Amino acid sequence: MSTLLSNLTLTIPENIYIKDPQSSKLGRRILEYSIQLIKQEGLEKFTFKKLADEINSNESSVYRYFENKHMLMLYLISWYWGWLEYKLVFRINNIEDKKNALQRAITAITETPRKDETFGFINEEELHHIIVQEYSKAFHTIDVDEENKNGYFVIYRRLVERLSKIISAYNSSYCYPLTLANTIVQGSLKQNFLHQHFKQLSDFKESDEEPITQFFQHLTFKSLS
Amino acid sequence: MSTLLSNLTLTIPENIYIKDPQSSKLGRRILEYSIQLIKQEGLEKFTFKKLADEINSNESSVYRYFENKHMLMLYLISWYWGWLEYKLVFRINNIEDKKNALQRAITAITETPRKDETFGFINEEELHHIIVQEYSKAFHTIDVDEENKNGYFVIYRRLVERLSKIISAYNSSYCYPLTLANTIVQGSLKQNFLHQHFKQLSDFKESDEEPITQFFQHLTFKSLS
DNA sequence: TTAAAATGAAAGTATTACTTTTATTTTTGT
DNA sequence: ACAAAAATAAAAGTAATACTTTCATTTTAA
Secondary structure, three states: OHHHHHHOOOOHHHHOOOHHHHHHHHHHHHHHHHHHHHHOOOOOOOOHHHHHOOOOOOOOHHHOOOOHHHHHHHHHHHHHHHHHHHHHHHHHOOOOOOHHHHHHHHHHHHHOOHHHOOOEEOOOHHHHHHHHHHHHEEEEHHHHHHHHHHOOHHHHHHHHHHHHHHHHHHHOOOOOHHHHHHHHHHHHHHHHHHHHOOOOHHOOOOOOOOHHHHHHHHHHHOOOO | OHHHHHHOOOOOOOOOOOHHHHHHHHHHHHHHHHHHHHHHOOOOOOOOOHHHOOOOOOOHOOOOOOHHHHHHHHHHHHHHHHHHHHHHEEEEEEEOOOOHHHHHHHHHOOOOOOOOOOOOOOHHHHHHHHHHHHHHHHHHOHHHHHHHOOOHHHHHHHHHHHHHHEEEEEEEOOOOOHHHHHHHHHHHHHHHHHHHHHHOOOOOOOOOHHHHHHHHHHHHHOOOO
């Protein structure tokens, strides 16, 4: 997968950034190392100053790409949803059987990313890690409604709509395709978090393979039966 | 319900606060008005300075109750889970039928709080609102593991464990009682948020009554069938 | 090769998230 | 009712953050 994808770039809504970080070397370093640093420090303790020091650049240069760290986070989140959307489309391409397509869709969205899935210069495994930890902070702001109007969440919306259509294709009489799609996408992130930090509240054993995927497969197909 | 409950106080883990806010008039004002202010300003723009001004008190006095706004938020969140736990226990008390008990449990947890459910001086409707908007910020910190060790999330854990036992009582062969319980508790908050801010991604009509409860009833009973 | 664009260095500002000190008020025990 | 203790208020101080600005230097592209 990696060789094929290394020539592709995901399109991120333009108003999220000031200058396209994919268009320059410095921009790409900002993306690459921001993921590392956010993972290390957590979003609240992450600053553009620290990032600039890390990449031997300057605070003011980072500010020429993103208005602030919230916008950078929205960029990374959009990238993540875009990547999931790509995986989803790629995996169900040419699959006629609706049940099989839905199974593959759920797997694409809920599985744990592997090291070798690198799409360009982004480390998807690390990105998944920071999305699990931090994504809801970027969603749950006082300005969601305005930011939604600005189109900052279009990729997320497209992903959920796509998944809901696959659900409806399998069972057209189901009343909650969008709600279930949201539950799968966001719920799998939440379960990742719980599995990492609240082991007491997990049903999974160490030996289970992709238990979160299994749970959402079971949940979905039971709901649609 | 309100008259009965006005004599009860919820017990919040001691190390969350410096001085028990339920023990003094100022403390109770801090709780009451912090909910209002967080709702109005959002958690990031909420400060102890603003809160102190609002209640005609002083910044330094607020700091004698809580170490910082994160701890205050953990207090409010614990209160919310404690209140849900209380509702849950109260509603299924004396109900023998396992299916009926589970139905009631899901309703207690996922329904929209009403104005008249006031437990003491806390406005539960407003509290629910800020929990929907802000709760994940208090969970998703770099220090979760330590805070979990400190017992800051015991009430949440107790709530989820209780619900998972009700699930298992109804169907003892189900493999994911804890995962499903987490999905119901946290998923219903997420769906509230989506319903408020991402109408495009909602299946519900304005005329639907408690659609989120209906969704989780359907999801749960299908999963357990 | 020269003008334009991008980047870097350094200093500046307003706000935040506290802390400290000291004064005043309230509560409590006798 | 009164003294001692506890709680609260006022005010000033500090370190860090989240930027912004200005100007110098480097890189890139016609």
